[in-house]
Amino acid sequence: MFGPPDFAGLAAWPALQRVVAERWPEGDAWHSRRKGAGLLHLRREITRQQREPPVVRDVERQLRRRVPPFELELVLLPVRDEEIRPVGEAKYLVPEAVYDGPGWAAWLRAVVTRLAS
Template sequence: MESRGPRSWRIGIRRWDHLLDCALWIRASERIEVPEHRLVPGPLDLDELPAPTRPLGFVPGAEWLGWWLSLVDPAAPRPRPRADLEPADDTPDPLGLAPWPALRRVVAERWPQANDWHLARQRSSYAGPGPGSPATGEVVRQVEESLGRSVRPFNLEITLLPVRDEVIRRVDHQRYLVPERVHDSPRWSVWLRDLVLRIC
């Protein structure tokens, strides 16, 4: 995260979001065919997928899409689960899966594997060299230099996703889903500079 002053700009960058990464892993491992939606990214950036545990179609793609939107879009409508879909009386549903019973069963079974993959990915990233993209603060300083003034106050939330596509998805005016491979490439500074110029 980069920021300057109490009323200035802020860019928060979230990498290794546990819920989002594991949701993508479950979609990939179970070969869930999800309806097209502007906020659904491409395939998981993983060379070898684990074998699915259920037949194709066991988890309706609409269930995964509903869960995904509940995780990435704060404005997405949240379905109200029926009382008989709750895991048990007075049992919390921390992953918000009660409205999607088929998906909930698969996630409960595969969560340990998804979590292991997520933690291994984090460890390997910490052990290697850091991302190759320039610091966000440097990009903002370049914009200020080109404008000849400080940028106006703004707030951006960038969530990085381990996917193979290169599409940056706009959730709303301040939230974006960005593939890690875009963030870690020269394209990132070009896109961020253009975005900061538009909003400032």
């Protein structure tokens, strides 16, 4: 592990600068765990995509027509929340637990169906 930076940007707030410097090892350890979890998640996601048909193709089959291009942005977050939150017309904050959970495919299919209409 490398040492913390000097946090010069916090020089105007010395108490905060000290707290940040003291908590640096904890933050660095959290970041390392998250990075490892992210790589593991990516490997699982590739496997999931290989065994599950793409949602858009399923919706096209259900609608019996091609779906016009659309935008959908999903921001995957490492939080304890279990609620998907819309933050725009087609942008959602998605907790990892929801993304990995049993209801994800149905939620995504409903959103893609709405966007395809």
